[in-house]
Amino acid sequence: MQRLSGLDAVFLAAEGPANYVTHGMAVMVLDPTTMPAGDRVLAVRDYVRERIHLVPPLQRRLVQVPLGLDVPRWIDDPRVDLDYHIQTARLPAPVTAVALGSFVSGLAGHKLDRRYPLWQMYVVEGFEGDRLCIVAKLHHSLMDGIAGMQFMASLFALEPDAPAPPAPGPPVPERRPGDLANLASALASMIRRPLFGARAVEQTLGAGTRVARHLVDHRRRRGPPLTLPFTAPHLPFDTAISPRRETAFTSLSLEKIKGIAHAFDVTVNDVVLAVVAGALRRLLVSLGKLPQKPLVAAVPVSVRGDQGVEQANMVSVMLTGLATDLEDPSHRLLAIHQGALDAKQLQSAMGSEVLTKWLEVPVPALFSLATSLYARLHLSSAHPPLCNVLVSDVPGPPVPLYFAGARLDSIFPLGPIFDGVGLNITAVSCLDMLDVGLVACPDQLPDLWELASGLGPAL
Secondary structure, three states, rough: OEEEOOOHHHHHHHHOOOOOOOEEEEEEEEEHHHHHOOOOOHHHHHHHHHHHHOOOOHHHEEEEEHHHHOOEEEEEEOOOOOOHHEEOOOOOOOOOHHHHHHHHHHOOOOOOOOOOOOOEEEEEEEEEEOEEEEEEEOOOOOOOOOHHHHHHHHEEEEEOOOEEEEEEEEOOOOOOOOOHHHHHHHHHHHHHHHHHHHHHHHHHHHHHHHEEEHHHHHHOOOOOOOOOOOOOOOEHHHHOOOOOHHHEEEEEEEHHHHHHHHOOOOOOHHHHHHHHHHHHHHHHHOOOOOOOOOOOEEEEEOOOOOOOOOOOOOOOOOOOOOOOOOHHHHHHHHHHHHHOOOOHHHHHHOOOHHHHHHHOOHHHHHHHHHHHHHHHHOOHOOOOOOOOOEEEEOOOOOOOEEEOOOOEEEEEEOOOOEOOEEEEEEEEEEEOOEEEEEEOOOOOOOHHHHHOOOOHHHH
């Protein structure tokens, strides 16, 4: 039995009436030309059945602690019902990108059933040129983006007919602990919480000293203003969200992005941020809503290093300005590059352990109550937004991969949104393309496809 970390448990505790979709999704577009003839859904189930032991989170079931007195536990349960987890979705042919996006949007607004391992796949046939789509949902408490890409490398094959690696032995499900055992473990954890709090305070004091020194040094060097939390301007999609979701996706030339990065001596991530900034600026100008202050992006930063994937989520977040107040795209890119450098230095001074230490302190039941009240009272409108958009850029497969014999053409990632942060743009590189997935609440941002279509011209 494995205890969730505080950060992993937050993605469960934060689920409420509107923010109850703290899962990630991926739309995988496959070329079935090399796939064996026959029922494709059965082929996908058989393929996953042969390889599921390579991805342990897919066989983990959640065990809740009574009354929410402690973070939940994972138990290994290899008896996964693949008829439940892998289903077919029949859409009217031919399946267009907009129709697929509408179907995915409906899935994105529904919570995963915690009685089962927290993932599902839907097989969609007949997408643009008779291609196959697999829409995957995976709870964020199971893995972050980097871990997801590592597990993806295990689940996919390098050849269409590659044999599955043998399982290490017959599957043995873990025994589910009783409520009394869970309560005893929770009480022991509660006794240790003052120690967790003391460690969090110690980490915070050290981080505060480092950050203060960094701010003094930055002011002495007369650098550009730093992007600090809750300094972002208000936008229409930075308020309370509803349970509804809209998704959209597009692809960009990775070669062109790398060429721009080389020409300006910046990073690929800088170019991705500049493309997002250009598309957002164009959209807000057309709506007459462009603020004078530059927009702010929250960018997840992996702190996994060489520690493997034992903990599902090992990320920190840096805030960087998007320079949307600048009209010239080259000036915008250089400003974003400098802002990202400053943000990395500030994030390094703060350290990655402060937030994770504090997340071990509160009892999950109290955290869930606090997030529920925050959403119910629409408190996100009572303060400046932490940021305007979540932007994540994850390196994907540089070589052709195969799933159930079908070649992977594209993989569009879709991340969660929250009250006050109503737009998520996530990108994954796949061969020579950068596949981008967008998620928003249609009650705030009704035409997400217009923003998605603006990413190409911004590049």
